[in-house]
Amino acid sequence: MNQPARITVVGGGSWATALIKMLSESNVQIRWWMRSKTDADHIKKFHHNPSYLSDVQISSRKVRVCMKIKEALRDSQYVILAVPAAFVSEALKGLKAENFADKCIVSAIKGMVPEKNVLVTDWMEQEFDVPAQKLAVIAGPCHAEEVALEKHSYLTIASTGLDCAASVAELLSCRFVQASPIDDIYGVEYCAVMKNIIALACGITHGLGFGDNFQAVLVSNAMQEIKRFVDAIYPKHRDLSGSAYLGDLLVTAYSPFSRNRTFGHLIGRGYSVQSAQMEMNMIAEGYYAAKSIHVINQHYKVDMPITNMVYNILYEKASPVAETSALRALLK
Structure with a gap:
């Protein structure tokens, strides 16, 4: 044996x-x-x-x-x-x-x-x-x-x-x-970090009352945003429609088991960051990731409106309603 x-x-x-x-x-x-x-x-x-x-x-x-x-x-x-x-x-x-x-x-x-x-x-x-x-x-x-x-x-x-x-x-x-x-360790790892930020965005907009139609457009735009960032920071031929990339994003963005989506939903409902953290009693990795990716992107300057929205809401105390309204005009 x-x-x-x-x-x-x-x-x-x-x-x-x-x-x-x-x-x-x-x-x-x-x-x-x-x-x-x-x-x-x-x-x-x-x-x-x-x-x-x-x-x-x-x-x-x-x-x-x-x-x-x-x-x-x-x-x-x-x-x-x-x-x-x-x-x-x-x-x-x-x-x-x-x-x-x-x-x-x-x-x-x-x-x-x-x-x-x-x-x-x-x-x-x-x-x-x-x-x-x-x-x-x-x-x-x-x-x-x-x-x-x-x-x-x-x-x-x-x-x-x-x-x-x-x-x-x-x-x-x-x-x-x-x-x-x-x-593709770097592509997978960066996508795993990014999908938590996107799940926060999905939770925030859901908490504000946006429906499935908006969420679908948000996630499809998010996949393009992730591709732009990952290609800039670690260029490599990769198919982001694979389960390790798109699949992981989808389950985190939509599942009720997703702590990042849940955290975002509480923020969208009007909770402060501190009160949302206390309510969940679990860590939402996207909260920390939003700041890290924001700092990294100051060097790369990739167009990342969804990530910027999440960062502004969590760290600049921007209004979720105002930030989502601004984002709506950029989605296609």
């Missing part, structure tokens, strides 16, 4: 829990690091996460919960990062390049490191000297809630090192998940 793959999952939220469920279908040994001692103790005793996707049963034979990050990383072959981008620096605090040596590092984070305004994979390469061919990202379209229900889902694993991408895709493939590898 083949030896089980040794995997570390960093993060205790819904997406981390969904990844644990997928991985547990394979021949694996998982060390699961989470910050909450209360949740960790509960999982050890009752074998489910009390805070997220509580119906998912956690295999005590395959999964060991850890509170010490260095212990969780020891001897692992794969490290999957599944914490919000805003907290990844704190989660990995005190670690050094040697802690990640010879491991395949996989980002399941669909956001950018705030303040530094860099992709998570770029940050891992800069901070911990992880070689590019050992870095990968996980893209959807795939909501954690549907994984918990074992609804058939699709993942794309992107890496410049196709061996790394293929091995991660094999680990995540199971009876209800189909995963495939590609090499």
